[in-house]
Amino acid sequence: MSYMKAKDINEHITWKEITKGCEIYEGGTSETVETGDWRTMKPVLHTDKCKQCLLCVPCCPDMSIPVGKDGKRGDFNYFYCKGCGICAVACPFGAIEMVREEK
Amino acid sequence: MGIRERLSGNEAVAYAMKQINPDVMGAFPITPSTEIPQYFSTYVDNGEVDTEFIAVESEHSAMSTCIGAEAAGARAISATSSCGLCYMTEMLYVAASDRLPITLAVVCRALSGPINIHNDHSDAMGVRDAGWIQLFAETNQEAYDNYLQAMRIGEAVSLPIMTCQDGFITSHAIENIELVETDKVKAFVGEYHPDQFLLNKKNPLAIGAFGMPAYYMECKRQQAQAMIDAKDVIKKVGKEFGEMTGRTYGLIENYRMEDAEEAIVIIGSSAGTAKEAVNELRAEGRKVGLVKIRSFRPFPTEDLCEALKNVKVFAAMDKDDSFNAHCGPMYAELTASLYAAGITAPKGIDYIYGLGGRDVRVDSIRRVYDELDKIARTGDVGETYRYLDIRE
Numbered sequence: 001m002s003y004m005k006a007k008d009i010n011e012h013i014t015w016k017e018i019t020k021g022c023e024i025y026e027g028g029t030s031e032t033v034e035t036g037d038w039r040t041m042k043p044v045l046h047t048d049k050c051k052q053c054l055l056c057v058p059c060c061p062d063m064s065i066p067v068g069k070d071g072k073r074g075d076f077n078y079f080y081c082k083g084c085g086i087c088a089v090a091c092p093f094g095a096i097e098m099v100r101e102e103k
Numbered sequence: 104m105g106i107r108e109r110l111s112g113n114e115a116v117a118y119a120m121k122q123i124n125p126d127v128m129g130a131f132p133i134t135p136s137t138e139i140p141q142y143f144s145t146y147v148d149n150g151e152v153d154t155e156f157i158a159v160e161s162e163h164s165a166m167s168t169c170i171g172a173e174a175a176g177a178r179a180i181s182a183t184s185s186c187g188l189c190y191m192t193e194m195l196y197v198a199a200s201d202r203l204p205i206t207l208a209v210v211c212r213a214l215s216g217p218i219n220i221h222n223d224h225s226d227a228m229g230v231r232d233a234g235w236i237q238l239f240a241e242t243n244q245e246a247y248d249n250y251l252q253a254m255r256i257g258e259a260v261s262l263p264i265m266t267c268q269d270g271f272i273t274s275h276a277i278e279n280i281e282l283v284e285t286d287k288v289k290a291f292v293g294e295y296h297p298d299q300f301l302l303n304k305k306n307p308l309a310i311g312a313f314g315m316p317a318y319y320m321e322c323k324r325q326q327a328q329a330m331i332d333a334k335d336v337i338k339k340v341g342k343e344f345g346e347m348t349g350r351t352y353g354l355i356e357n358y359r360m361e362d363a364e365e366a367i368v369i370i371g372s373s374a375g376t377a378k379e380a381v382n383e384l385r386a387e388g389r390k391v392g393l394v395k396i397r398s399f400r401p402f403p404t405e406d407l408c409e410a411l412k413n414v415k416v417f418a419a420m421d422k423d424d425s426f427n428a429h430c431g432p433m434y435a436e437l438t439a440s441l442y443a444a445g446i447t448a449p450k451g452i453d454y455i456y457g458l459g460g461r462d463v464r465v466d467s468i469r470r471v472y473d474e475l476d477k478i479a480r481t482g483d484v485g486e487t488y489r490y491l492d493i494r495e
Contacts, residue, residue, distance in 0.1 A: 003299070003306075011317040015324035020261060021202035022314050022322050023299065027307040 006032045035062065039083035041098045043076055049095035056087040056096060105281040105348065112240070112273035115247035115280055116182070116208045116266070117142035121152055122288040123254065125206075126177035126295075129157045129168025133187035134220050135270040136210035140182055162187040166194035166205075173203040174310045176300030178254065180205070184270060185212035188226045192233065195263070199234025200326060201311055204257035204264065204295075207235070208250065211371070211422075212270040213459040221460020222270040224370065224422040227399075228432050234326060236264040236333055237400040241374045243268075243278040248350055249397075251283065252340045254292055259336045260329045269372040271460070283348060291347060330401045337398055354403035356395040357410050359385060363392025365475040366411060368437060369420040370396045373456070373463045377420075380468035391472050396433070404440040411441065415479045416450045418471050420491075422457045430488050431455050450484050456491035467492050 004019050006029035019025070052072050057065050064081035066074045088096040110118065117139050120128070128147075130140035140156075147156040155172075159165045162183050169179035183191060188209060198205050211227050213219040227237060236257060240246035246268040257264035268274055283291070299308050314322055338353050345351025358374075359381050360366060369377050374395040384391045394410045396403065411417055419438075421431025429435075434453035441449065454471055457463045471491065478484055 009318070013318070013321060015321040015328075018318065018321045018325060020325065021200060021310065022312040022318065023202075024309040024312055025299065025306060027309060029309060 031063075034079050036064070036078050036081045036083075039078070039081060039101050041083040041085060042078065042081060042101045043083065043085065043088055043096045044099050045075055046095050046097060049093050051093055051095070053092070055092065056090050059086045059090040061086065105283060108280050108282050109277050110243060110247075110280050111138070111275050111277050112243040112246040112268045113138035113210065113275065114142060115243050115282075116250050116268070117146070118282065119247050119250040119288070120180060120208075121146045122283075122285045123178075123251075123292050124152045124289075125154055125180045127155045127157065127168065127172035127179040128181060129159050129165040129172070129179065130181050131159050131162050131165045131183070131187065133162070133184045135212055135274045136182045136184040136187070136208065138274070139208050139210070162190040163194055166191040166198060166207075169205045169207075170194060170198050170201065170203055173198070173205050174201065174300065175302045176295075176297055178206075178295040179203075180207070182208040182210070184210045185214055185220075185226045188230060189214065192230055195230055195233040195235060197311070198263045200322065202261040202326070202329070204254070204261055206250075206253045206257060207263065207265040209265045209267040210270045210274045211267050217459075219459040220270070222272050222372075222422075223458045223460070224267075225424075225458075227265065227267045228423040228425075231400060231432060234262065234330070235400060236260075236262050236330070236337075236398070238264065238266050238337075238398055239370045239396065240266065240268040240273060241372055241395060243273050243276070244280050244350070245397075246273055247280060247282070248344065248348070248352065251288060251292060252337075252344050252352065254295070255340045256333065256336050258295060258297075259340075260333045262326075262329050262333060267371070272372040281348070287347060291344070334398075334401045334403070337401075352397060353406070354396075354398040354401070355406045355410065356397060358393040358395065360392035360394060360410055362390055364390040364415045365472055365479060366392045366394055366414045366417045367420055367468070367471055367475075368394045368396060368407070368411070368417060368433065370399065370433065371422065373420065373422070373468075376463055376465055377468045380465045380472065383465065384469065384472055389472070389476070391475075399433070402436050402440070404444070407437060407440055408444040408446055411449055412446050414449045416452075416475045418475055419451060419453045420471070421453060421455050424455045424458070428488075434487075450478055450482075452478070452484060452487045452489060454489050454491045461492065463491075
């Protein structure tokens with residue numbers, strides 16, 4: 001029986017190698033999974049308008065708005081962002097604009 | 104040498120649970136399985152077991168309780184019947200695919216409608232594709248014996264297991280029974296120590312992951328392998344149980360099949376009635392035999408082919424109808440097994456029988472053998488999809 005971590009489980013794994021019942025032998029594995037790849041719209045931060053009020057941060061349902069040690073929000077983490085647009089609605093200053101995702 | 108007692112099937116299963124002393128029971132009452140959690144809760148209340156008894160508000164929750172407990176590393180059990188089993192169905196699939204060896208005592212009862220509390224196999228057959236091992240008992244003794252073997256089997260292959268007996272017929276009828284001494288039961292069943300479990304803080308674990316299309320089939324193929332592997336485990340545990348008690352179990356039981364030309368294949372308590380019919384017909388010089396399926400999941404394909412390859416004609420006895428305008432579930436799988444093995448000489452018919460507690464008597468089974476005899480003599484199978492003892 002294999003006691004694999006999430007990073008070791010990929011789309012080449014065979015049925016004999018995959019973990020029993022799809023168990024993953026660690027916690028917090030959602031961090032390693034790219035959940036932003038099906039986004040059609042994406043938020044863009046206009047830093048000139050952003051007042052660092054941080055209202056957008058708790059509105060994000062995922063982990064797409066990182067806050068640094070200096071207490072300021074950084075740019076969006078698109079690895080997780082699904083483009084729901086809640087942050088753009090929450091922003092009182094029009095600093096977040098939803099634009100079409102181009103790939 | 105065992106303890107001589109007289110118990111109903113429900114009492115026997117509850118007593119087996121008490122001897123095993125599992126960690127958690129989640130249960131909701133439904134006729135005719137109600138007595139099992141009822142007797143067991145008495146054991147809990149009297150301090151005779153240290154099981155955590157969780158009285159839930161539904162069977163869906165009963166199975167959810169078992170899933171949580173088993174995933175945490177505990178040995179979890181439940182009991183149910185009929186629509187209660189239906190109501191568990193969603194969670195039955197979760198238990199099997201999460202590979203949690205929960206043990207469920209099923210006391211088989213018809214499904215509505217018309218509303219009916221009596222025995223047939225439509226509940227157990229309805230969940231036959233949920234991924235659970237399914238053992239069926241003919242007698243109270245077998246209901247007890249199967250329960251004592253269940254955890255060894257399920258835990259060896261990481262699959263949940265249901266032990267099925269016939270509602271009222273064995274669950275409420277009191278029969279002589281030979282119980283195994285509790286110290287021997289404990290030694291035979293052993294403790295449950297899974298490699299990985301949720302309450303193991305040294306090794307964090309995620310159970311019940313989301314499986315995208317790229318992973319889902321690999322998971323299912325591995326689950327299918329566990330069911331294939333269960334065949335040998337059931338035989339091994341049944342043999343070991345026989346060494347302890349003198350009662351050996353396999354996937355099927357062949358009864359007077361040595362030179363049989365006409366056979367019926369049957370599941371559960373009616374096998375006892377049918378054996379009596381076989382004895383009568385044998386005394387009259389007829390070459391008849393009986394095959395009893397103990398394990399419906401895994402389906403004993405190889406053993407059934409071996410048992411039936413030389414008969415002229417057989418009847419599959421289904422205590423359930425698939426309503427496919429064709430046959431019941433056992434006939435479908437039995438004939439598929441024979442065809443896949445290239446065994447096409449025996450002619451086979453299907454009888455739907457005993458639905459909703461319709462009495463099955465020795466004469467009923469004799470009528471089946473008479474039909475088989477007619478087919479053997481004329482070569483004409485006629486209608487393969489038949490109802491036994493139906494008023495025309």
